Amino acid sequence: MTNSLDVVAIGNALVDVLAHSDDEFLAGRGIEKGSMSLINAEQAETLYGQMGPGVECSGGSAANTVAGIASLGGKAGFIGKVASDQLGKIFKHDITALGVEFNTEPTHDTNPTGRCLVFVTPDAQRTMQTFLGSAGEVGPADVDAELIQRAQVTYFEGYLWDAPPAKQAYIKAAEIAHAANKKVSLT
Structure with a gap:
């Protein structure tokens, strides 16, 4: 098959927002240093407004995996959900600039793109506050059969397994991969 891929991943499409912080900032907001917590949209907006200048880049476990593969010369694709917002x-710019194929249609509802607010203290400890947003909306309709068939391995991010639509998407993608005699993996 032409234009084969080494790996296509399905996972949370998040934007990481990294900013320097200090212990006082975290303690003042009741955030445990070094932890990762899921937060809601309101908490994400509040924290974003309070954090210092940040750097924004595409992220998420599976997205980072295929970004690494592409950076090392491999061919990769990604299926994940973002909103049609900034x-x-x-996310789309960063991941495609690395050479990763990403064609999932964005949502047009009110659920914004997920983000992980990463607070880095002077001792290099990372504290993450994650709002999943539209990332959790991946469903069977998002599975690109042609992309799955072109990949040697379809890589499923375990964090999405709990959401019923994502579970259905994983099953559909696994069936497509198996029918094409390809491998699947679940992190």
């Missing part, structure tokens, strides 16, 4: 545009 962070969604950042």
Whole structure:
């Protein structure tokens, strides 16, 4: 098959927002240093407004995996959900600039693109506050059969397994991969 891929991943499409912070900032907001917590949209907006200058880049476990593969010369694709907002545009720009194929249609509802607010203290400890947003909306309709068939391995991010639509997407993608005699993996 032409234009084969080494790996296609399905996972959370998040934008990481990294900013320097200090212990006092975290303690003042009741955030445990070095932890990762899921937060809601309101908490994400509040924290984003309070954090210092940040750097925004595409992220998420599976997205980072295929970004690494592409950076090392491999051919990769990604299936994940972003909104049609500024962070969604950042995610798409960053991941495709690395050479990763990403064609999933964005959502047009009110659920914004997911983001992980990463607070880095002077001792290099990372504390993450994650709002999943539209990332959790991956479903069977998002599975690109042609992309799955071109990949040697379809890589499923375990963090999405709990959401019923994502589970259905994984099953559909696994069936497509198996029918094409390809491998699947679940992190």
